[in-house]
Amino acid sequence: MLLSAFEKVKLENAPFVSMGFFAAAFVMQLTAGNHESALYGSVFNGMFVSNSFTQAAGLVIIGCGFFTAMTCLTYFKQNNPCTMEFYSVLFFATGGMLMLTLSRELITSFISLEIMSLAIYILVGYDRKRVTSTEALLKYLLLGAFAGSFFVMGSALVYGGAGSTKFAEISSFISTHSAGTPLLIGGAFFIFVAFLFKVAAFPFHAWVIDVYDGAATPVTGFMATALKAATFTVFANFLALNGAMQKEWIDFLFYIALFTMFGGNLIAIGQSNIKRMLAASGIVHSGYLLIALVAISTESFSGSVIAYYLAAYSVGTLGIFAALSYLGGKGESRMSFDDFKGLAKVRPYSAAAIAVFLLSMAGIPPTAGFMGKFYIITSAISANQMALAVFGVISSILSMWYYLRLIIIMYFQEPEDTFEIENSIFAPACTFILVFCVFALGLYPIVI
Amino acid sequence: MFQYVLSVMIFMPLLAGLFVLAAPISKGIARLAGFIVTGIILLLGIELFLGFSGSAGMEYVESRVWIESLGVNYSLGVDGISLLVLFTCALLFPLIFVVFSTRTKGFYANLLICQGAMIGAICATDLVLFYIFWEIMLLPIFFMIGLYGGPGRLAATLKITLYTIAGSLLMLAALVYVGVAYHTQFGEWSFNIVQLAKLNLSGGYAVLAFVMFMLAFAIKIPLFPFHTWLPDAYTEAPTSTTFVLSAIMAKIGVYAVIRFVIPVFEIEFARFAILLSLAGVVGMMYCGLAAIAQKDIKRMLAFSSASHMGVIALGVFCMNVQALTGSLFQIVAHATSTGVLFLFVGLMEEKMQTRNITDLGGIAYRAPIFATFFAIAMLASVGLPGTSGFIGEFLIILGAVKFNAFIGILSGTTLIIGVCYMLWMFQRVFFEKPKELTEKFTDLNMTEVLTFLPVILLIIFMGIFPQPFLKKIEPAAQKHIAEFSTVAPTVIVDTTVPSEGLNHQKN
Amino acid sequence: MFAEWLFAAFSILAVLGGIGLVTFRHPMNSAMSLVVTMISLAGLYALLSAKLIFAIQLIVYAGAIMSLIIFIIMFLNVRTEDLPEEKGRFLYLFGGVVVLAPVFFFLKKIIQSIPATKATILGDGFGGIKEVGLVLFKDWLLPFEIVSILLLVALVGAVVLAGKRRMSK
């Protein structure tokens, strides 16, 4: 299903077509069966499993891809133009992510992860002429590979402990033995390190800010959303493979989530560049998602909370990056907070859209972000993690300031810039579709 | 048709606000549209008020499933507790669209959205729904202060927004806790307040949740010592916003305590009642004293408002029917009196470009009608019998004395403290010799007189004939207290007055 | 016994190679040390009856990848003065050792938890090309397929990043 869309990409050049493919994939994903099913069970040996959770995650990822492609159209009009490889690499990345969500085997996951990562490395470093872009690529690549080797080591240990790398077999091993086997603990830990790195959890978060800063804006948006969605999906699948496994790691994740939220906030406070701020706020959102991971109930794991939050978060983040893409101007000249002074007076609709996205990220009703937060807190408290819920709330209080700051700058200060931009309909259109999505998701919270 | 009146009242201003915001219309038309919409809301509000039967339960109930998996419903309803708050909200908004010179259409849009959200918060009987409206109503305030406020608007708007959001986010956690607790106890999800009232909560988390709820509302009310956002916000905000803030938004805080905290956290509430009421009283005195030191009328009124809110909150914490009814009544009384005072100050500012008390004087000669109206509102605010302010304050003090003699006596000092700063201000602004600036002051014109007259008459009417209002709220208050007392009888020490009196004597 | 001696020798070589890698200043020296490690690792694979992997390690890793790396080093013609001044690297290394100590001991503890079993004699087919191939194409078809995609991505990436770019439009 995915591969079919994905094979053809080599034949296609135009971004419109890629958007078309994204749309087609989206529809396919949407109409695909809602039941738990192993894809090509016999051929792939149960390494790909699809269920409603992965379907939802897939939708999110494909959606992200679609909007990114749309945004890029405008973005590249204002910046160094791209070649069609860009879109193909975007497809590779998306494909890797989709496989990642589906995979139920460690090495398959690893390879999918690497496909995704390599593709994103390329996207990050796509603008070769810019030093910052290359620098971001360097940082991401070095640390990503570093984290990847942990994943391999972890898989090796898990393999050593459980005798297999398939989730199903690991699960049955845990059922008969225990999740507390040293090899499993060590292995799972190293695998977590890799996942935590990808979602930029504390203390593996430091790269994310520089990389987001250096990458092209639509790419940053794509990284911030789709990558996180894919990683969290596989993370959740891995964690939920057995109840004992998750219980073993609750405390660990608890502290990671805690530090991630607060670390992210503290970094975000001091930022003066919007992309960096958003990167840091992405760390915070990873923290919230980690709360959801702590709170997943393995007996009836559906991942609905995570999927919803991912969707809500993605919509908001993509939206703001889309807006930044076209407002950033030539060569991303407008990226710091002060560059957006008085935007509301010059471009009221764009400013309103950004404000909506920011409020959604801050979790103010009736946006999607609020419902996401509401679900997260509900699941945390249902799982008897009151403390985590409270910390989550405190962290979102801390995060208010830097979201509001941009709104304040946009609305309450006098414009100094005329905000001239290339006339291109796509990124603005994308922005407003996303605004609609923010409210639609917020008011009709579809929970699978 | 009339059964959907609440939804209409919520969404008409909300949608109108969005429409005004988006549509390319002139600011004059925006103002007119706003006035028409709020006027219709007012008519609906009056109709609703008259049609309210005065039973203890919910009326005009609407309910629709919203999020099925968590039992969140779109459910609305009005009972005696919310009736008067709702009425106030419907009543006062049209005023803002009449007085003052025209501002931008964004301003009117914000006002409309604000009204919709406030009505929503008042009518919601589902905690989640309430929370949503509760948060939404902050946004227009944020923009109004930030966009149209005075010189210190940025700091003020940040302070109020961050402060109140901090509180309400904590409340979100507590709210979810309550829902989850209901799920564990009854096996199904519900956030409906009627259902939640059946909960038996105990233990450390319950206390924590209670504290978080109270914190949110204490900040909104604002209760001492969480009032520090208030002087800044009230002073810097454009007067219409200050009016909305003081007349309605603060009241919703009190209302929410009655509606959501008391039924759910009976035991914790009873346990902390003394502390809370002390906070109310101390806040009343503290802010009242601070008011005397103000040079800016608006800031003085801000402190006065905080001081009165302390008393109103106290009434809620006293846990008897007199005090509770008094608080509910006082909500309207204070909204009309102090709210109107804020509007008057706004008029003065508009006409004389100053709010500094020392720059003013002798307005009573220049503008006798204005002075008379101002005096009546002021007297209502200090609780003179014959005005609406007295009934509420008297009932609250009465209840407070029963609750705890010491607190009762302290609460009585509001009679003195309030009058001190008010008279002092009145003397300087309205009496004495006219100054340069006040020479320019012109009396209210016909439109303004007709705008304010109904409110002024209402102040007096409510002072002389409060019973039509009390009759509608009392059964609900009675029921509230009754439910409360059956659940938490062990905690409430039966403090009958004689023993209190003796204690007092020893002191 | 012979196998154990071999193991000891290979391990010492491997570790020395690794240490060399991280301590030499010039990348060329480091690369050569890495080659040493790789080759000794290949020997160890052989000792573990992994014939196919042994071969691949030698051919692909020590051969292809490392020569690629060395080629790049040569290609860039890195001169000593271009190299970063890393005067304090031994200090860093020492610090790194201290920081890493817990990780190491943690892993060691894990390893030691494995029950010590005597090496069993394995069948001839273990680790042979045919046997591994069967496993690969029967059980592990999917990863194998997607590795191809991965390599494709890497290819595209290398071209995009390092190759001459033809501008579209």
Added chain:
Amino acid sequence: MEHTVSYLGLIPLFPLLGALILGVMHISTCTGKPFSEKLYGVLGCIGPVISFIYALIVYFQLKGMPADSRFLIHDAFTWFSVGDLHITMGFLADPLSSLMLVFVTFIGSLIHIYSVGYMSGDENFGKFFSYMNLFLGSMLILVLGSGPVVMFVGWEGVGLCSYLLISFYCKDTDNVLAGNKAFIVNRIGDLGFVLGMAFLFWAIGASGFDYLSLRENSHLLTPGIGLVVCLLLFVGACGKSAQIPLYVWLPDAMAGPTPVSALIHAATMVTAGVYMVARFSFIYAHVPVAGAVVAWIGILTALLAAIFGMFQHDIKKILAYSTVSQLGYMFAGVGVAAYSAGIFHVFTHAFFKALLFLGAGSVIYALHHQQNIWKMGGLKEKMPKTYWSMLIGALALAGFPPFSGFFSKDEILFSALASGHTGIWFIGVAVAGITAYYTFRLIFVVFHGQPRDKKAFDHAEDAPAVMTIPLMVLAFGALCAGFLNLPGIFGGNLNVSHWLAPSLVEHHPHTSLTVELLAMALTIAIIVTGIVIAYKKFASGAEEPEYTGFAKFAYNKFYVDELYNTVFVQPYKAIGSVIWKSLEPNVTDIHVKVSSWLYRKAGTGFKIFQVGYVRVYAVYMVIGLSIISLLLSQSLN
């Protein structure tokens, strides 16, 4: 329901309506051409007069009823009702309130008529009558209220009018300040009243919170709570009736127009406290301690005010202190449980004090607002009508037989003696002497001797008839009112006391006739001495004295105002500014300040960790890794 009469509510309604109409008329013409003074005058007087007529009807209707069930009630509507608390807007006319009713409306009407003359030419003529009518309405509510809460409406209403009328000439800051002072001090008293009501309600008010029900249930009151209630209510009375320590506002209240001083600050409003204590006699009777406190505070106030009165220059101030002093007497009376005596003194005092004030008003009017007695003199020839009527008033005030003051004051003194409060009696007698002294000091300085200000003297003349007729009517009252309550030794039968008896709870102590006569003789002797001393000193034209020593101290009212200013007012303001300037930003707001400071610091502090070096980021990862490894390896095994 034979006791229900619907016109009772109308009595206060007429003046209130008058106030409303006048107010609207005044406001609507304020900036334009005003209505004629005649119209205002007629409209202003019509309300009080109608009320007076109704008051008489009430009186006669009561008179026609059997003595033990003499009351009329009218429950107009339920005012508010919450839980056990049911407050009806009800009016009650019993002997006590009907007495008050009659004289309040009577004197009120007279003073209204007088004011038409006094206020003529004032630009705020309409406003004045509006306020006056409002006052009268409030006073009538106070008097007629069927329960404490309704009484409180009037209570605060009169306070408000007092404030408005004191600061009537509001361009002058001092007047407004005096008004503020009056209102605030009254409010302190009101606090006591409200709290007293609250305690009373929770103790016995559940089955009805009006006088009749309360009286029935008063036996349920425990002594402790009874004392609390009594004392709190007395605080209210102190505020309204200017007793220690809350008397300070009354002398300043003389800033208002003189008819106001006469009506509000002498005859009616200030006696509301006494009326209230008498109203609650059924409680005070249970708590003798409270009564003693009331009596002692009353008599000490009487003494203190009398001492102040001896040394004042301002004619109205002298009268004001004499009012305070007389109020002290009244409290002494009600304090020793001689309620009828107290009320009777209220009654007589209303006549002679209103008379004196109106007389003083005439003098002031004639001398173009000259109030210093040392600028007057010899006015006897110029203003004979005023002189004679004021002389009657002075004699009544001094308590010289057979003027009205004598009977009422003597009744109080005698009750004090009879009930064993010898100290109170003793001070009372002394105060009677002082009263005689300063009253005649005023008379002699103003009307006798040589004119001190020739120019003003030449223009002085008696006021127009609209002002002098009320003077004469009052003079007649001052002369004769005492005979209404002629005690037994003069062959009377204490008519007023008997009339009041059903409303009050009091016992008439019996002492021997000899003691009574001796005491009376002593009092009269002291009074005569006072008058004689005053005559010696002032009749032949003394000059304005330079006060030194105690006199200066007393002239400056023992510096009590200054003391209050330093002890209460300044600290209050200081606390206000301390809160605003120091406490609010530095203490209360500290949680906000600290958290925002921390927040900023943390934000900038954390920035330094983002150094930008890849390997440092790797180091973070490894450090995290090793810490977690450490913890995990601890948990292994």
Added chain:
Amino acid sequence: MIQNYLILSVILFCIGILGVVSRRNVLIVFMSIELMLNAANLAFIAFSRFHESMDGHVLALMVMAVAAAEAALALAVVILLHKHKGKLDTDVFSLLKG
């Protein structure tokens, strides 16, 4: 016996980490990462021997492929870096910070 292999693997892995952490030369850092992957491979093979299943071999094979892909990309990056600054010092590339 199996432990020895694993200990060796762990030692190499740690040396790899050390290299990444302490060196500034991009190439050496890459090679350290390769070393880590090799260490992991050793562990795979050792466990494979331990479990007597050939899955580990397959896995190691995959890892090699991935390592190769990474190497290709990494070297491309090295060339790119060299083009930009002529240096291979990671510390030179620290424009993005704060």
